[in-house]
Amino acid sequence: MALLLPNSVFYHVPKTGGTWIRAAIARGGLPVQEVGQGSPSDYVSSLQEMKIAFFHAAPKDIFLPDKFRFCFVRHPLTWYQSQWAFHTVRKWRGNGEFVRLFRSDHFNEFVHKCTESRPGLVSAIYKKYDAVSFVGKYESLAADLVKALHMAHEDFDEQALRATTPKNVRAQCPDMWHKCQYTEELKQLVLESEHEAIEKYGYSELAVSV
Numbered sequence: 217m218a219l220l221l222p223n224s225v226f227y228h229v230p231k232t233g234g235t236w237i238r239a240a241i242a243r244g245g246l247p248v249q250e251v252g253q254g255s256p257s258d259y260v261s262s263l264q265e266m267k268i269a270f271f272h273a274a275p276k277d278i279f280l281p282d283k284f285r286f287c288f289v290r291h292p293l294t295w296y297q298s299q300w301a302f303h304t305v306r307k308w309r310g311n312g313e314f315v316r317l318f319r320s321d322h323f324n325e326f327v328h329k330c331t332e333s334r335p336g337l338v339s340a341i342y343k344k345y346d347a348v349s350f351v352g353k354y355e356s357l358a359a360d361l362v363k364a365l366h367m368a369h370e371d372f373d374e375q376a377l378r379a380t381t382p383k384n385v386r387a388q389c390p391d392m393w394h395k396c397q398y399t400e401e402l403k404q405l406v407l408e409s410e411h412e413a414i415e416k417y418g419y420s421e422l423a424v425s426v
Contacts, residue, residue: 290354
C-alpha cells in the first residue's frame with residue numbers, strides 16, 4: 217500500500233520510519249487513504265486489512281504520475297540493526313523468504329547471511345523507489361517530512377506533526393541495542409556490500425553512530 221494524500225503519495229520503504237510518518241501525517245491533520253495495487257480506487261479502511269506484501273508497494277506497483285511522490289531511506293548500517301531487532305522481537309515468526317534465508321538469533325550471523333546471500337540487499341530495495349520526486353532521510357525524519365509536504369503544497373499542522381512520538385524503535389531499546397552492535401570488521405562488510413546506496417544518498421559523508 218501507498219499513502220495517498222491530497223497532493224502527494226507516500227511510499228513506505230521498509231525500516232525507514234514509515235510507521236512514524238503515517239502517524240505524523242495523520243496527527244498533522246491531513247486526509248489520507250491507503251491505495252493498493254491495481255487502481256487508485258482500491259482503498260481499504262484500516263491497516264489491519266492490508267496484506268504485508270502490499271504494505272511496502274513501490275512506484276512500479278502504484279504509480280500516480282499526477283501526484284508529488286516521496287519516500288525515505290536510512291543508512292544501511294542502521295537498516296540492518298532495525299531489521300534484525302524487528303524480527304528478533306517477533307521471534308522470527310512466519311515463513312517468508314526473508315525469514316527463511318536470514319533467520320538468526322545473533323546479529324553478526326544475520327549480517328553475514330544477508331551480505332553473502334544478497335550482496336547489496338538494501339541498495340536493491342532502495343532502487344525500487346527511484347521513481348519518486350523526493351527522497352527524505354530517516355536521520356532527519358521530521359524535518360524532511362515537513363519539507364516533502366511543503367514541496368507538495370499540502371496543508372497541515374506542522375507543530376502537531378513534529379510532536380508525534382517515536383514508533384517502532386526496537387533497535388534503540390536498551391535490551392536490544394547491545395545485541396546488535398558492529399565490530400569494525402562487520403561494519404566494513406556492510407559498507408562494502410551497500411556502497412551503491414551509501415554513495416547515492418550521500419551517506420559516505422555522514423557520520424552515523426552504530
